Amino acid sequence: MNWENTLRSAIGVLAISALAACGGGGGGGGDGDSGGGSVDAGTAEGLYTGTTGNGQTLTGLVLDNGNYWVLYSDVNSSAIDGVIQGSSSSNNGNFTSSNGRDFNFGAYGISDLSIAGTYVAKQSIAGNLNYGGAKPTTFNASYDARYTQPATLANIAGSYSGQSATAGENEGANFTVSATGAISGSGASGCRFTGSVAPRGNVAAYDLTLSFLGGICEQGTATITGIAYMEPGSNRLLAAALDSTRRNGAVFIGEKAATSVMN
DSSP, X not given: OOXXXXXXOOOSXXXXXXXXXXXXXXXXXXXXXXXXXXXOTTSOXXXXXXXXXXXXXXEEEEOTTSEEEEEEEOTTSSSEEEEEEEEOEEETTEEEEEEEEEEETTTTXXXXXXXXXXXXXXXXXXXXXXXXXXXXXXXXXXXXXXXXXXXXXXXXXXXXXXXXEESSOEEEEEEEEOTTOEEEEEEXXXXXXXXXXXXXXXXXXXXXXXXXXXXXOTTTTOEEEEEEEEOTTXXXXXXXXXXXXXXXXXXXXXXEOTTOOOO
């Protein structure tokens, strides 16, 4: 499946990549720390925003262990259409990944890919997305220094409403995050879930765990793990998690209620 086919249908605000099954880790770092986090100056770690050669916008996060996610839009639109997730190696200006997965929830499709590119630490990253024998798609993105502003529980705590998606369906969903990071929520179908979120060290990301409570839930009673992120300068939360096979999981994007105060 090539990049153009993978991006063929926009689905509004559905999609985020996840970290699960790639080592995860890195919790800790409680709320209240407003200082800047540290980033390895020799790697591609960081938050990036940019575009592809096909006219999609993208937001990419490369974590300290090399795991990454890339959120992308539909062609010539701001509507988020999918997410790419995998692990990478970055050294001496070269960025590579051989196990990327592209999740497009609008088309319910998953594609394998590799990435080959170059980067300038804390400045930029560029390269090619390679989908088998299809023509590579170029991308170019700039580093966003807000990555080093540590995530806090105080910032993420609140009530959210938005959209969720799994490998088989998408629907409206609502959940709350307490002041201690506990999660409780449900989808429009009636599927309920619980979980927890914790700041990931001293950067702008959270480690996430979700457990489904059976019944109508497509995931049964599975527990999945992943990552969450509050977009800088907004109340929009992006969260996602995958199972151990990296073939199924859930994503959520929603807005925090302006008056949210969680205990």
